[in-house]
Amino acid sequence: MVLKVYNTLTRQKEEFHPMTGNRVYMFVCGPTTYDHSHLGHARTYVAFDVIARYLRYQGYDLFYLMNITDIDDNIIKRANERDIPPAELAEKFFKLFIKDMDTLNINSVNLYAKATEHVQEIISQIETLMEKGFAYNVSGNVYFEVRKFGDFGKLSGQDLDSLQAGARIEVDQEKRNPEDFVLWKSEKPGEPTWDSPWGSGRPGWHIEDTAITTKYFGDQYDIHGGARDLIFPHHESEITIAESATGKKPFVRYWFHSGFLNVEGEKMSKSLGNFFTIQDVLQKYNAEIIRYFLLYTHYKSPIDFAEKYLKEAAVSYERLNKSYQGLISAVENAPDDTGTTKDDLELLEKVKKYREEFLSAMDDDFNTREAIATLFEFSHTLNKALFGAVNPPAKDTLTQIQNTFLEITNILGLFEHDASGKKTDAGDNIVDELIGLLITIRDKLRAEKNFKLTDEIRDTLKSIGVKLEDSKGGTSWKIVEKKE
Numbered sequence: 001m002v003l004k005v006y007n008t009l010t011r012q013k014e015e016f017h018p019m020t021g022n023r024v025y026m027f028v029c030g031p032t033t034y035d036h037s038h039l040g041h042a043r044t045y046v047a048f049d050v051i052a053r054y055l056r057y058q059g060y061d062l063f064y065l066m067n068i069t070d071i072d073d074n075i076i077k078r079a080n081e082r083d084i085p086p087a088e089l090a091e092k093f094f095k096l097f098i099k100d101m102d103t104l105n106i107n108s109v110n111l112y113a114k115a116t117e118h119v120q121e122i123i124s125q126i127e128t129l130m131e132k133g134f135a136y137n138v139s140g141n142v143y144f145e146v147r148k149f150g151d152f153g154k155l156s157g158q159d160l161d162s163l164q165a166g167a168r169i170e171v172d173q174e175k176r177n178p179e180d181f182v183l184w185k186s187e188k189p190g191e192p193t194w195d196s197p198w199g200s201g202r203p204g205w206h207i208e209d210t211a212i213t214t215k216y217f218g219d220q221y222d223i224h225g226g227a228r229d230l231i232f233p234h235h236e237s238e239i240t241i242a243e244s245a246t247g248k249k250p251f252v253r254y255w256f257h258s259g260f261l262n263v264e265g266e267k268m269s270k271s272l273g274n275f276f277t278i279q280d281v282l283q284k285y286n287a288e289i290i291r292y293f294l295l296y297t298h299y300k301s302p303i304d305f306a307e308k309y310l311k312e313a314a315v316s317y318e319r320l321n322k323s324y325q326g327l328i329s330a331v332e333n334a335p336d337d338t339g340t341t342k343d344d345l346e347l348l349e350k351v352k353k354y355r356e357e358f359l360s361a362m363d364d365d366f367n368t369r370e371a372i373a374t375l376f377e378f379s380h381t382l383n384k385a386l387f388g389a390v391n392p393p394a395k396d397t398l399t400q401i402q403n404t405f406l407e408i409t410n411i412l413g414l415f416e417h418d419a420s421g422k423k424t425d426a427g428d429n430i431v432d433e434l435i436g437l438l439i440t441i442r443d444k445l446r447a448e449k450n451f452k453l454t455d456e457i458r459d460t461l462k463s464i465g466v467k468l469e470d471s472k473g474g475t476s477w478k479i480v481e482k483k484e
């Protein structure tokens, strides 16, 4: 089976092949942390969480990086309204964002990179653009001169001439051309600032991402994702910046864009009064149901949200959950070693087929909707075997079925809790959390190419009896015998 992905850049489905061996670098635009995260965020980040999980499941050594825009106009405005420092406001909503991601079981991101922690990288990328003649400084504001880059519009299909003719870009007397965008904003009274060769000020938006990815991934990388409203001008501008700065094309090989989330056919907005934060929805529905609801639509298609659809999702999810709970208790109650019957073998054949169908749906541009449809066939067959058969399947057969069910549903981040609500992968004690922390730190070090320390962490853990395995599904660990 070959993974096929829809690439916004080429406007077609293509086979997925990383740039370097098995290594995959994926970057997804993170939030601007000035408010609570809403359902649209949940949609985007659940979609990319599943993409990340599937790439790891398929054995790719994925590094998933997300930026956090923690300095921008909205943050400054909101902080001023509340009379607190912008950094305090941004940090508060960053923490709440991480909490929401955690609740939604979005745990695939290796590193969250804040803009304010990468200002030096941003400045040095702007310097490169200045040296190469792509950027110009007007009294402390630095702009990118878009017409100097001969390849503008290839991602969004926008054409420079029609852009100039249209009124899509505000006219600014200071800029040489209306389509030029800002890389560095000069200091305004009362705003946070950083020193730069052009005077004190703060970074523009687009350059934040390119400076961050260049630091961790190098000049070119595999996947850039985000919601589809970011294609233009944000992602188009990123390509413009990066390919001008490095001279290398393509900046990113695959561009993935998730569809919108509307509310009863309308764009979700505070002014329309149809705005839902993640916390609003969690008041009534648990996180697995929200995930399930979001994944029941292919990630590129729009989702229409209404409470009645979420209710339907809850009912439909409960049907799957009932089969799964039935399976758990059947495994627990089955007598040991009754021997595998012909019916058992047939059942296992069917389960194998469902697993293959599930995976081939995922191979088709991460088609979670089709994959979930397979789960219903799986559950239907399972119910017949558990509740309809004269002789229940043998314990060994049931265990194999359970393993397969968990193997594929974990790709979706569903059914990771048992009946008592405990995580089935037993990630609930301090040892798990500490080793998890070391794995995260090691991933960060690896992204910075500090292989000496990453090896040291691995070797030291091994010497105390913890073996890290960098293969399928990212880095896993197990307790082994101590090396004396």
Ligand SMILES: [Zn+2]
Residues within 6 Å of the ligand: 028, 029, 030, 209, 234
């Ligand atoms: Zn971005």
